[in-house]
Amino acid sequence: MREVYVAGIGITSFTRLEYPLVEIAAYPGLMALRDSGLKKIDQLYVANMGSGRVNAQTGLASAVVDHLSLTPAGAVTIENGPASGASAIKEGFMAIASGMHDVVMVIGAERMREVNQLEATDFVATLTHPLAEYIYGVTLPSLAGMFARLYMEKYGVTSRHLAMVAVKNHHNAMDNFYAHLHEEITLEGILDSPEASTNNPYVADPLRFYDMCPVSDGGACLILTTAEVMKKINKPMIRIAGIGQATDTHAVHERKDPTDLLAVREAARQSFEMAKVKPQDVDVAELHDAFTILEIAESEEVGFFKKGEGHIALEKGETKIGGKIPINPSGGLKAKGHPVGATGVGQAHEIVLQLRGEAKKRQMQNAKIGFTCNFGGFGNNVVCLTFIKEK
Amino acid sequence: MELNIYAYKCKRCGEIHYPYKTICKKCGENDHNEFEIVPLPKKGKLLTFTILHNPPSDYEVPTISLGIVELEGGQRITGQLNIKNPKIGMNVEGKIEVVRKEAYNKHLGMVFYQA
Ligand SMILES: [Zn+2]
Numbered sequence: 263m264r265e266v267y268v269a270g271i272g273i274t275s276f277t278r279l280e281y282p283l284v285e286i287a288a289y290p291g292l293m294a295l296r297d298s299g300l301k302k303i304d305q306l307y308v309a310n311m312g313s314g315r316v317n318a319q320t321g322l323a324s325a326v327v328d329h330l331s332l333t334p335a336g337a338v339t340i341e342n343g344p345a346s347g348a349s350a351i352k353e354g355f356m357a358i359a360s361g362m363h364d365v366v367m368v369i370g371a372e373r374m375r376e377v378n379q380l381e382a383t384d385f386v387a388t389l390t391h392p393l394a395e396y397i398y399g400v401t402l403p404s405l406a407g408m409f410a411r412l413y414m415e416k417y418g419v420t421s422r423h424l425a426m427v428a429v430k431n432h433h434n435a436m437d438n439f440y441a442h443l444h445e446e447i448t449l450e451g452i453l454d455s456p457e458a459s460t461n462n463p464y465v466a467d468p469l470r471f472y473d474m475c476p477v478s479d480g481g482a483c484l485i486l487t488t489a490e491v492m493k494k495i496n497k498p499m500i501r502i503a504g505i506g507q508a509t510d511t512h513a514v515h516e517r518k519d520p521t522d523l524l525a526v527r528e529a530a531r532q533s534f535e536m537a538k539v540k541p542q543d544v545d546v547a548e549l550h551d552a553f554t555i556l557e558i559a560e561s562e563e564v565g566f567f568k569k570g571e572g573h574i575a576l577e578k579g580e581t582k583i584g585g586k587i588p589i590n591p592s593g594g595l596k597a598k599g600h601p602v603g604a605t606g607v608g609q610a611h612e613i614v615l616q617l618r619g620e621a622k623k624r625q626m627q628n629a630k631i632g633f634t635c636n637f638g639g640f641g642n643n644v645v646c647l648t649f650i651k652e653k
Numbered sequence: 654m655e656l657n658i659y660a661y662k663c664k665r666c667g668e669i670h671y672p673y674k675t676i677c678k679k680c681g682e683n684d685h686n687e688f689e690i691v692p693l694p695k696k697g698k699l700l701t702f703t704i705l706h707n708p709p710s711d712y713e714v715p716t717i718s719l720g721i722v723e724l725e726g727g728q729r730i731t732g733q734l735n736i737k738n739p740k741i742g743m744n745v746e747g748k749i750e751v752v753r754k755e756a757y758n759k760h761l762g763m764v765f766y767q768a
Pocket of ligand 1 (some may be wrong): 666677
């Protein structure tokens with residue numbers, strides 16, 4: 263296998279965007295071309311979950327490759343739920359590692375705000391099992407609510423811990439220009455004060471409004487290439503060193519222990535093994551905190567902390583910027599935003615910034631190893647990436 | 654006739670699947686005709702639950718309650734709850750009722766009550 267490097271990156275704000283999906287996809291592509299200095303690509307992958315349903319547009323990659331005037335390069339759209347982004351990076355990696363292509367552009371893009379919040383939630387709910395979950399009114403927040411209740415009961419995680427994840431990630435997003443929410447929040451405001459029940463109502467009890475990520479539009483891009491091409495463009499040598507992907511049962515109730523995230527555990531294990539590093543070697547990570555409880559649970563399943571101890575590390579400040587293992591310095595899905603198909607590419611974008619030393623105020627000093635966990639469905643399709651900065 | 658939710662029992666190894674799968678998860682049997690249809694029990698224990706305050710827009714109610722129940726015999730099912738103060742571990746009993754209405758279609762499913 264050939265080694266695969268990140269030559270260029272680009273991103274839009276994750277927010278409500280008032281321009282067409284194809285442009286949400288194309289702008290980060292343009293930025294990444296400029297960043298890398300490259301003009302041509304062999305292949306484009308566009309990760310997107312909902313264009314057919316939400317935006318009434320299919321064949322997105324074909325539209326984007328033309329919009330960027332990169333024809334006749336190959337182009338493929340990848341739909342893999344909320345894990346579409348990292349799944350597309352995996353495809354791009356394989357295309358280069360195999361020797362098939364030398365320069366691959368991977369874009370993630372989503373425009374969910376074209377419909378209202380309930381329609382957006384219902385669109386995402388089509389991920390659930392059609393007969394065993396969806397017909398009951400099950401949505402992603404409801405699966406997260408059921409997961410959280412059992413997790414809290416089992417491991418002593420409290421609403422305060424969940425709120426601490428939100429406070430941390432909102433704080434991190436304050437320094438991220440591209441984040442959806444620039445809103446500093448406090449435990450007082452969302453938990454302790456008499457106004458908290460109005461500020462922070464229950465959505466999927468025990469999860470409240472500030473335990474949920476916003477519905478965002480947005481796009482992000484990575485250009486991947488070979489060591490040979492990297493020699494010509496003078497960019498930092500950020501290598502994709504490990505990729506893991508694993509799946510779990512479609513219906514959540516079929517899992518032996520409904521608080522286990524087996525696919526996260528397995529995808530992370532594969533990714534670290536391939537990169538020849540240990541979870542403890544990671545300097546900075548972006549985890550898929552679509553719901554606050556998931557940041558805590560994933561921080562354990564990927565191996566940063568023992569099972570049941572993620573909330574204790576959070577309490578100690580170990581997951582803050584400057585802590586032992588900063589988690590979601592970008593603000594995470596919670597505050598940076600969650601344009602579903604774009605999220606995995608957005609996570610990788612943040613890690614590349616961190617490893618390049620370009621993350622400004624939210625920079626983790628001397629970060630050399632970065633990690634992302636992109637979580638699809640309710641944990642039934644997970645992709646984990648490990649990035650290493652070479653000298 | 655009593656209404657039931659049906660599960661799929663592998664004729665080779667006896668493993669019960671709910672929902673349906675093409676291949677048995679235990680023995681790898683891959684002929685779907687080798688599954689026997691068996692009704693799921695209706696009594697069980699509530700494993701976890703949530704009260705959803707923003708149900709999908711086709712539900713014209715402010716909240717719906719959802720839970721995962723471990724049924725007698727060990728199979729699990731996701732269902733709706735019609736219980737005032739649900740608690741983890743409580744005994745529940747299911748009835749087959751309409752759980753979702755679409756314009757031209759009604760879906761039947763398991764709704765759990767306190768046993
Ligand atoms: Zn069998």
